[in-house]
Amino acid sequence: MSVDTRQTSARLNDDELRTLDAHWRAANYLSVGQIYLMANPLLTEPLRPEHVKPRLLGHWGTSPGLNLVYTHLNRVIRTRDLNALCVWGPGHGGPAVVANSWLEGSYTETYPDVTRDAAGMARLFKQFSFPGGVPSHVAPETPGSIHEGGELGYSLSHAYGAAYDNPDLLVACVIGDGEAETGPLAASWHSNKFLDPVHDGAVLPILHLNGYKIANPTVLARIPEPELDELLRGYGHDPIHVTGDDPAAVHRAMAEALDTALDRIADLQRAAREDGAGERPRWPVIVLRTPKGWTGPAQVDGLPVEGTWRSHQVPLAAVRDNPEHLRRLEAWLRSYRPEELFDEHGSPRLDVLAWIPDGTRRLGATPHANGGLLLRELPLPALETYAVEVDKPGATLHEPTGVLGQLLEDVMRSTAERRDFRLVGPDETASNRLQAVYGASGKAWQAQTLQVDEHLDRHGRVMEILSEHTCQGWLEGYLLTGRHGLFSCYEAFVHIVDSMVNQHIKWLRVTRRLPWRAPIASLNYLLTSHVWRQDHNGFSHQDPGFVDHILNKSPEAVRVYLPPDANTLLSVADHALRSRDYVNVIVAGKQPCFDWLTLDQARVHCARGAGVWEWAGTEDGTREPDVVLACAGDVPTQEVLAAAQLLRTHLPEVSVRVVNVVDIARLMPSGEHPHGMSDFEYDGLFTADKPVVFAYHGYPWLIHRLAYRRTGHAHLHVRGYKEIGTTTTPFDMVVRNDLDRYRLVMDVIDRVPGLAVRAASVRQRMEDARLRHHDWIRVHGTDLPEVADWTWDG
Numbered sequence: 001m002s003v004d005t006r007q008t009s010a011r012l013n014d015d016e017l018r019t020l021d022a023h024w025r026a027a028n029y030l031s032v033g034q035i036y037l038m039a040n041p042l043l044t045e046p047l048r049p050e051h052v053k054p055r056l057l058g059h060w061g062t063s064p065g066l067n068l069v070y071t072h073l074n075r076v077i078r079t080r081d082l083n084a085l086c087v088w089g090p091g092h093g094g095p096a097v098v099a100n101s102w103l104e105g106s107y108t109e110t111y112p113d114v115t116r117d118a119a120g121m122a123r124l125f126k127q128f129s130f131p132g133g134v135p136s137h138v139a140p141e142t143p144g145s146i147h148e149g150g151e152l153g154y155s156l157s158h159a160y161g162a163a164y165d166n167p168d169l170l171v172a173c174v175i176g177d178g179e180a181e182t183g184p185l186a187a188s189w190h191s192n193k194f195l196d197p198v199h200d201g202a203v204l205p206i207l208h209l210n211g212y213k214i215a216n217p218t219v220l221a222r223i224p225e226p227e228l229d230e231l232l233r234g235y236g237h238d239p240i241h242v243t244g245d246d247p248a249a250v251h252r253a254m255a256e257a258l259d260t261a262l263d264r265i266a267d268l269q270r271a272a273r274e275d276g277a278g279e280r281p282r283w284p285v286i287v288l289r290t291p292k293g294w295t296g297p298a299q300v301d302g303l304p305v306e307g308t309w310r311s312h313q314v315p316l317a318a319v320r321d322n323p324e325h326l327r328r329l330e331a332w333l334r335s336y337r338p339e340e341l342f343d344e345h346g347s348p349r350l351d352v353l354a355w356i357p358d359g360t361r362r363l364g365a366t367p368h369a370n371g372g373l374l375l376r377e378l379p380l381p382a383l384e385t386y387a388v389e390v391d392k393p394g395a396t397l398h399e400p401t402g403v404l405g406q407l408l409e410d411v412m413r414s415t416a417e418r419r420d421f422r423l424v425g426p427d428e429t430a431s432n433r434l435q436a437v438y439g440a441s442g443k444a445w446q447a448q449t450l451q452v453d454e455h456l457d458r459h460g461r462v463m464e465i466l467s468e469h470t471c472q473g474w475l476e477g478y479l480l481t482g483r484h485g486l487f488s489c490y491e492a493f494v495h496i497v498d499s500m501v502n503q504h505i506k507w508l509r510v511t512r513r514l515p516w517r518a519p520i521a522s523l524n525y526l527l528t529s530h531v532w533r534q535d536h537n538g539f540s541h542q543d544p545g546f547v548d549h550i551l552n553k554s555p556e557a558v559r560v561y562l563p564p565d566a567n568t569l570l571s572v573a574d575h576a577l578r579s580r581d582y583v584n585v586i587v588a589g590k591q592p593c594f595d596w597l598t599l600d601q602a603r604v605h606c607a608r609g610a611g612v613w614e615w616a617g618t619e620d621g622t623r624e625p626d627v628v629l630a631c632a633g634d635v636p637t638q639e640v641l642a643a644a645q646l647l648r649t650h651l652p653e654v655s656v657r658v659v660n661v662v663d664i665a666r667l668m669p670s671g672e673h674p675h676g677m678s679d680f681e682y683d684g685l686f687t688a689d690k691p692v693v694f695a696y697h698g699y700p701w702l703i704h705r706l707a708y709r710r711t712g713h714a715h716l717h718v719r720g721y722k723e724i725g726t727t728t729t730p731f732d733m734v735v736r737n738d739l740d741r742y743r744l745v746m747d748v749i750d751r752v753p754g755l756a757v758r759a760a761s762v763r764q765r766m767e768d769a770r771l772r773h774h775d776w777i778r779v780h781g782t783d784l785p786e787v788a789d790w791t792w793d794g
Contacts (some may be wrong), residue, residue, distance in 0.1 A: 002176060004220075005189060005410060006611060008268075010410070011252065011255060011256050011259070012251065012252050012255050016255075016269065017251055017252065017336045018246060018353035018674075019351045019352075019355060020071055020072070020075060020251050020255070020355060021247060021248070021251060022339075022340065022351040022352045022354075023071045023074070023103065023343060023351075023352050023353075023354070023355060023356075024064075024067055024247070024251070024336065024339060024473075025336040025340075026073045026099075026103060026336070026338075026341040026348060026352045027067035027070065027096060027099045027100050027103060027390070028064055028067055028099075028100075028295055028336055028343070029061070029333060029336040029338050030095070030102060030103070030121070030124070030125075030138065030343065031060070031063040031067060031095035031096050031099045031490065032060065032095075032296075032332060032333055032336075033063075033121070033124075033125045033333065033514070034094075034098065034099065034124065034125050034128035034129075035057075035058035035060060035095055035129075036052055036056060036093045036125075036314075036316075036329060037051055037052060037053070037125045037126075037171070037354050038051065038052065038053045038122075038125060038126040038130070039051045039122065039126075040397055041121040041122045041124075041125050041346065042118055042121070042338060042342060042346055043120060043330065043333060043334060043338060045226075045327060045457070046330070046715065047329065047330040047333075047375070047594060048326075049319070049321075049326060051492055052319045052320050052326070052329070052583065052620045053126075053129075053130065053383040054320065055129075056317060057094070057129035057136060057312045057472065057600070058128065058129050058136045058313065058314060059091070059092030059093070059094075059136060059215075059312060059313050060091070060095070060293055060296055060311055060312075060313065060314065060315055060699070061210065061212070061292040061309075061312040062091075062092065062096070062176060062208070062210065062292070062309045063092050063096040063395045064096075064101075064164065064290065064293070064294040064296070065094060065098065065174075065208045065278060065290050065294065066088060066090065066093045066096035066097065066174060067096045067099065068240070068250065068251075068254060068290065069172070069174055069206055069208070069254075069288070070084070070086070070097070070100040070363065071098065071100075071355070071428055072251075072254045072255060072258055073086060073172055073258070073380045074104070074355040074356055074363075075255065075258075075355045076173070076258050076259070076262055076359060077357045077361055077362075077363070077482055077555065078155050078355055078356070078357045078358075080262065080606075080788055081361070081569060082170050082262075082361070083168050083170065083325065083361070083366070083368075084170040084171070084361070084363065084366065085146070085162055085170070085171050085172070085363070085366050085369055085481070086144070086161070086172040086173070086174065086306060086363050086370045087146065087147045087155045087156075087158050087159040087172070087173045087180050087477075088147060088149065088155070088173065088174050088526055089147070089149070089152070089156070089173060089174050089175045089176050089177070089185075090149065090156075090174065090175075090178070090179065091137065091149045091150065091151075091152050091153030091176065091179070092136050092137060092149060092313075093137075093138050093149055093174075093453070094128070094135060094136045094138050094139065094142065094149065095128065095136070096735060097138045097141070097142055097145065097364075098124070098128070098142055099124075100363070100364070100596055101122075101142065101143045101144060101350055101363075101364035102114065102116065102120075102124055102381045103116075103352060103353070103356070103371055104353075104356045104357075104362045104365075104474050105356070105362070106143045106144065106363075106364030106365040107124075107143055107364060108120065109365070109597055110364075111521070115129075115185055115345075116347050116348065117345050117346040117347050118272075118342075118345060119345025119346070120346070121346050121461040123340075128421065133752055135150075137149035137150050139510065140511045140517065140732065141510065141514065142364075142508050143364035143365065143369070144362075144363045144364035144365065144366060144369045145369060146158060146368075146369050146371070146477065146481065146718075148506065148507050150503060150506075151499060151500075151502075152176070152178060152179040152182055152185070153179055153182035153183065153184035153469070153502050154188075154469070154472075154473045154476070154503075155173050155175055155179060155185070155186055155628065156173050156175060156185055156188035156189065156191065156205060157184065157185075157187075157188040157191060157469065157472070157473020157474055157476075157477065158173075158472075158473050158476055158477035158480070159171045159172075159173035159203045159477060160191035160192075160194070160195060160203050160396070160473075160474055160477060160717070161473060161475060161476060161477020161478040161479075161480075161481070161571075162201075162368065162477040162480070162481040163195065163200050163201035163202060163203050163485065164194075164195070164196075164200050164201075164422065164463075164474065164476075164477075164478055165197055165199060165200060165419040165420060165422070165461070166200065166201040166368070166481065167198070167200060167201055167477075169200065169201035169202075169277075169368060170201060170202050170262075170265070170659045171201060171202070171203045171204070172203075172204045172205060172206060173205050173206065174206045174208055175205055175206065175207050175208065176208055176209065176210075177207065177208060177209045177211070177213075177218035177220050177221050178214075178218055179243065180207060180211075180218070180219075180220050181218065181219055183469065184467075184469035184470070185471065185710050187465075187467040187469060187470050187475060188469075188470055189235035189237075190235070190236075190237075190465065190467075190470070191203070191470065191474070192236050192237070192280075192281075192283055192446070193280065193445070193447045194444045194445065194446060194463060194465070195283075195445050195446060196199060196271035196273050196446065196458055196459050196730055197269050197271075197273070197277075197281055198273050198420060198457055198459065199269055201267045202268075202269065202283065203283070203682060204265065204283075204284065204285070204286065205237070205285045205286070206260055206285075206286045206288055207220070207232075207285060207286070207287045207288065207726040208288045208290075209221040209287060209305065210289075210290055210291060210293075210294075211289075211291070211292050211308075211671075212309035212310070212312065213309070214309065214313075214442075214559075215309050215312075216309065216313050217309075217504075221229065221289070223304045224343060225241070227397045228287070229346060230456075232285055232287070232665045233282075235597075236249055236282055236283070237282065237283055237284065237285040237552065238264075238282050238283070238284050238285070238725070239284075239285050239286075239287050240259075240260055240261055240284055240285070240286050240287065240505050241256045241286075241287045241289070241547050242254050242257045242286060242288045242289065243287075243288070243289040243290075244289070244290070245290060245291050247295075247681075250290060251275075253575045254288070256730030257286050259274075261286060262412075262629070264283075264284050264370045265283065265284065265451060265613070268281040268283065275531065278458070279484075279750075280351075280447060285588065286287070290600075291306055291307035292306070292307055292309070292312065293305060293306045293307065293308075293310075293311020293315060294306065294307075295315060295336075295594070296311055296315050296332060297311075297315050297328055297332055298791070300315055300316060300325070300328070300445035300507070300715070301431055308382060312784070316328055316329050316332075316585070316614060316780050318781065320357070323646075334628065337427040341651075342467045346660075349416075351717060356645070358764050360505045365474075367432050367482075368481045368482070369480075369481075370484030370516070370517060371479065371480050371481040371483070371518070371520050372517065372519045372520045372580075373482065373516025373518045373646040374481070374482030375482045375483070375484075375519075375520060375521060376420065376482075376517070377412070377578075378411065378415070378420075378421060378484045378521070378577055378578065379414040379415065379705075380407075380574055380577060380578065381410050381411070381414070383407070383570050383571065383574055383599055384599060384712075385406045385407075385410075386403055386406050386570055386601035387567050387570060387598075387602075388403060388566050388567060388595050389598075390567065390595045390596070390597060390598045390601075392615070393594075393595075393596045393597070393615060393792055393794070394594045394595070394596060394641070394749065394791060394792025394793075394794070395595070395791075395792075396594070396595045397592040397593060397594055397595065398565075398566040398592065398593065398595055399433050399566075399571040399589075399590055399591065399593070400563065400565060400566040400589055400590070400593055400634070401432055401433040401434060401526070401528050401569070401588055401589070401590040401749065402434075402436070402590070403437035403566040403569065403570065404434070404566075404569055404570060404573055404588070404629045405433055405434035405437060406436045406524070406600065407570060407573070407574075408423060408434060408436070408437050408486070409436040409437045409438075409439050409440045411577075411710070412437050412439070412440035412441045412462075413440035413441075413459060413688065415484075416440065416441070419461065419483045420482075420483040420484055420647050421483065421485060421487065422461045422462070422463055422474075422475070422478055422483070422484075422559045423437055423461070423463070423486050423488065424461045424462075424463045424464065424475050424485060424486070424487050424488075425463075425464055425471060425472055425487060425488040425489055426464065426466050426467065426468050426470040426471055426490075427465070427466045428488060428489065428529070429443075429462055429464060429488060429633065430462070430527045431490075431529065431590075432488050432490075432526070432529060433528075433590040434526075437462055438455045441457065441461045441462055442455045442456055442457025442459075442460035442461050442462065442464070442746070443455050443457060443460045444457065444458075444459075444461065444462065444463050445457065445458065445460065445462040445733040447456060449790035453669075461643060467502065468489060468496040468497050469496060470772065471487055471489070471497075472487065472497040472500045473500070475487050475501070475523065476504055476523065478651045479520050479521050479522075479523060480789075481519060482520065482521075483521065484521045485521070485524070485770075486524045486525075486526060487523070487524065487525050487526070488525075488526045488528065489525065489526070489527055489528075489530070489716070490529040490534075490541065491528065491529060491530040491531060491543065491546065491587060492525075492529075492531070492534065492540070492541045492542060492544075493525040493541075493542060494525060494527055494542040495543065495545065495546055495549070497545070497744070498549055498790050501523070501550070501583060502553070504523055504583065505553045505554055505557050505558060505583055506554075506582070508554075508557045508581050508582070509554040509556065509557050511559070511581070512556065512581060517706055519580035519581045520580065520581060521577075521579075521580060521585050522576060522577075522579040522581065522582040522583065523582070523583045524573075524577060524581070524584045524586070525546075525584065525585045526573075526586050526588065527585060527586065527587045527588075528587075528588055528589060529590060530544065530587060530588075530589060531543060531544040531696070531697070531698070531721055531725070531733075531755060532589075532633075532634075532635040532697070532721075532730065532733055532734065533589060533590070533591045533632070533635070533730060534725075535757070536727065537726065537727070538726055538727035539726055539727075542642040542685065542701065542721070542725035542733075544697055544698035544721050545698065545699060546585065546588070547560050547585060547587065547664065547702065548696050548698065548699060548702050550583065550585050551664070551665070551702065553583075553667070553670070553673060555673040555674065556637065556674065557581065557582055558582065558583050558665075558766040559576070559582050559584045559585070559663070559666045559675070560582065560584075560585045560587075560663070560665060561576070561585070561586045561587070561606075561662055561664070561666065562586075562587050562588075562632045562662060562664060563586065563588050563602075563606070563662055564593075564596060564631070564633065564634050564635075564660060564662070564663070564698055565594065565596045565597060565602075565634065566593065566595060567586045567595065567597050567599045567602035567627075568596075568602040568605065568606055568662060569586070569600065570599070571585060571599070571602045571605075571606040572586055572606055575606065577667070578699050587633065587697060588634065589634040589635070589790050591730075593634050593638075594638060594791075594792060596613075596637070596641075599653035603766070604608065605660070605662060606662050606663070606705065609661070609663030609666040609675060610659060610660065610661040610662065610663065610666040610667075610677075610685060610711040611659065611660065611685075612657060612658065612659055613659070613660055614628040614712075615675075615794060616640075616644050616658035616794060617629075617644060617655075617656045617657045617658040618640055618647070618648055618652070618654070618655055618656045619656065619657050620655065624655075624687055625655045625656060625657035625687065625690060626654050626655045626656070626690065626691075626694040626752050627654065627655075627656055627686060627690060627691050627692075627693065627748050627751065627752050628656075628657045628658075628659055628686050628690060628691070628693070629643060629644055629656055629657070629658050629659070629693055629744065629748070630658075630659040630660075630661060630692055630693070630694040631659070631660055631661070631694070631695045631696075631705075632659070632660070632662070632664055632694075632695075632696050632697055633695075633697025633698075635699075635734065635739075636695035636696055636697055636719075636720075636739060637660060639695055639734055639739055639740055639741045639744060640658060640695045640741075641658070641794075642741035642746070642790060642792075643695075643741040643742075643744035643745050644656055644658055645749060645792065645793065645794060646741060646742075646745050646766075646794070648743060648794070650745075650759075650765070651748075651749075651755070651759055654752060654755070656748075657714060658686060659686065659689075661738065663675055664702075664706070667682075667703065667706040668706050668707075669709060669710075669754060675701070675703055677714075679710065680709065682710055683710075683712065686710075686712055686716075688711045688712050689711075689712060689715060690712070690715060691715045691717065691748070691750055691751035691752055692712065692715055692716045692717065693717050693719070693747045693751065694716060694717065694718045694719065694738055694742055695719050695720070695723075695744060696718055696719065696720040697720065698720055698721055699720055699721055699722075700718035700719060700720035700722070700724075701718075702720075703716070703718040703720070704716065704718060714749075715753060717747055718740055718743065719737070719739045719743065720737065720739060720749070720780045721737050721739075722737045722738070724736045724737050728777070729781070729782060730783065731773065731777075731783040731784070731787045732773070732777055732783070735770060735774075736771060736772040738742040742766040742767070742769045742772070743763070743766070743770070745763075746763050746766045748765065749762065749766075750762045750763075769784075769786075772784065773787070776785050
C-alpha cells in the first residue's frame, strides 16, 4: 500500500494537523538547540558566537524523521490508549528522543533539574554532547530507551525480544536505512516467524529511508520501490509507504499509515486470540521516505545539504567563526517559530502538548523501558531434586548440561502461566543436551510445519534460529523489558556476538549509575560443545576465547564460571539465574564427565570460587606443598587429577596440592574485580614461591594476565589451548596442546627443585606414554585404553 503525500486524502482535521505540526516543530527546534546552543535557548536576543558550543557534536540528519515518528506515535497512543514502546534504531538519534522526552515531561520527572522552562531548556541544550553531560546516542540515560544507538543492526531483534510474552504491548521500531544494510538487521526480519499473535505483542517496523549514511547513499533507498516491496513481502510484511517533503502532506500520510497499520494489527490479533486463526499473520511495515536533514539548511557554502549526506552531522560547522554560518543558524532556529511553541517562561504551549499521552502511556515513561520495575523473582526449584549422588569423587559420570536441562525444564514449567522465561540458541538445544526442556515447552515456530518435525509449537518459549545475532538481540530485548532467560551456544561461535555483548555490558555499567534504572535479570550464557570436545568437528569449532573477551570488560558487570562437574554447574546456574545486572558466562561440558563433588560441597566450593581439593592432593598439612596443581574447566580438572594420581604412584614423596578454580575472576586482585582475591588469600592458596602448574580451559596467557601482579607469578606455569586443533580423538586434543596428564607430570618434574635428576626415569616414562599415544591413535582411531578407561582411585 502506498500513502504518497501527493495523492492521499486528508483524514486529519485542521486543528489536529496544526497541533501535530506544532509538536513536531518544537521537537525539531529542541533537537537543533541541543546540537548547537549553550545559552540563549529561546533566542530572546540576537544569537552571538558565545551562545554556541565550542565543539559541535551531534547528528541532525536523522532527527526530523524521528521527531515525526515520535509525534505521530503520541497521537495513536493517546487516541487508542495504547501500551507502547519504541526502539530507536538510527545511530545518533539522541537529540530527537531527548527532545520529545522533555516535551512530554518524562525527562524532567527523571532529571528534576532539567525543568520544562527556559532554565531547564538551557540545561537540556548545554548538557548534550558536553563534558559531564549526555551522549549523542539514544543511550541508557535517555528515558524510554532500551537500545543503545552506538552500534547498528540490533534494533529489530531488540523490538521482537520486547514483544515476546507481552501480549498487550505495541513495539514500534524505527530502522535507519544505514542500519538496514547490516547482517544482524537483515536476519532480524525473520523474527516474525517466531511471533505468537496470541501470547506476544506486536512489532511495527518503521523503515526510515532518508537516503544516506555518513557519506554514501543507502542501498534500500536506491533500489526501485517495487523491488523493495518484494523484499519486504518476502520477509512476511505488507509495506505501507509514506513519501514526501511537504510537512502538511506528510503529517496526513503518516497519520493514515499508522491508523491503517494499527487497525490491521488489531484485526490480526483478534483473529488469532478470539477466532482461533492458525495461519501466520502478515504484519504491516511502514516505509517512511523523508529527506535527510529535513527542514534544515538547504545549502551551505554553495553546496546542497538538506536531502544529502552533508546533513548527517552538523550542517553548519563554523558557527563561532563564520558570521554567515551564525546568521544561517539563527534563521534556521527561528524558522520553527519558537514564540508559537513556548511561552514567555519557556514552557511548551498547549498546542504542542495536545497529543501527549498520560502517565506511563508516554513513551519516555513506559515501565517496559525500565524493565527492572516489572521484574519478578524467577521461581527456581530446589537443586536437591536434580543433584547427582556422589558417594566418592570420580566414581560416576553424568552429562552436566543434561542434568541442567532437567532443572530448566521445571523452570520452564513453573513459568508457563506468567511466561517470563525463555531459552534461546542457534539450533543447538538438543545438541547441547538441554532437550529435557521440550517436556515443558516446544520451540517457537509460526512458519510451515511437516509431519517429520518435532517439538515445534506456535506458543513455545524455546527459541532457535541459526543466527547468534538474532538470539542475542531477542534475549537482550526480553531482559531489558523485565523478564529472564538463558542463551545456550557452542563455545566457538558465541564470538559472533562479541560486539553485541560489548554494548550490553556498557549499558549495564551506565545503568548501575542511574538510580532510576531498576536492576534487570542478568544476561546468562551457557557455552558448551566446547574446545576440548569438538574433536569430531575439528579446528573450525575449537575456540575458547570468549572468556578473554568478556574479562576485558567492566569488572563490575562480568562474571565467568567454569564448573568442573554436574553439581557445580547446578550451583553456578542457580546463582546466575538469580542474579541482576551481570553478564554471566558459564562454560560447561555436555559429554559424560566425572562427578567430583556432592551438591553441598559444590555449593561451598562455588561460593568460594577457588579452593583446595584436599582429597585430591598429597600434602599432609605439616609443611607447604612442593607444587600446586591448579585447574579450571572440566577437561583440565580431569587431567590434573590424573596427573596427581600419577605423581602419587610414581613420586609419592612429592607433596602435591590440588586447587580448582570455578570463578576465574578470583585470580584477579581484589582491587580490580569484586570477586578478586587479596594478595594474602592468593598466596595462601597458591603459595608465594612454590611452582604452580595451572591447567586452564582456554588460552593460557589469560591466566598470566589475570595474575601478573601476584608475588608468585614467576613460578606460575600455565597450560591451555594453544590454537592447535584438528579432527582427532578427545585425548589427542589435550596432548597436542600440552595439557595432558603426562605433560603436567613432566612440568612438575621440570619445576620442583631436585626432581629433574632424581625423577629422570619417571619423566622418561611420561614422554614414552605420549609417544605411545601418538602411535596408538593412528592405528586404532581411539584413545589409549589407559586413558579411555581411566578412573579416579584416590
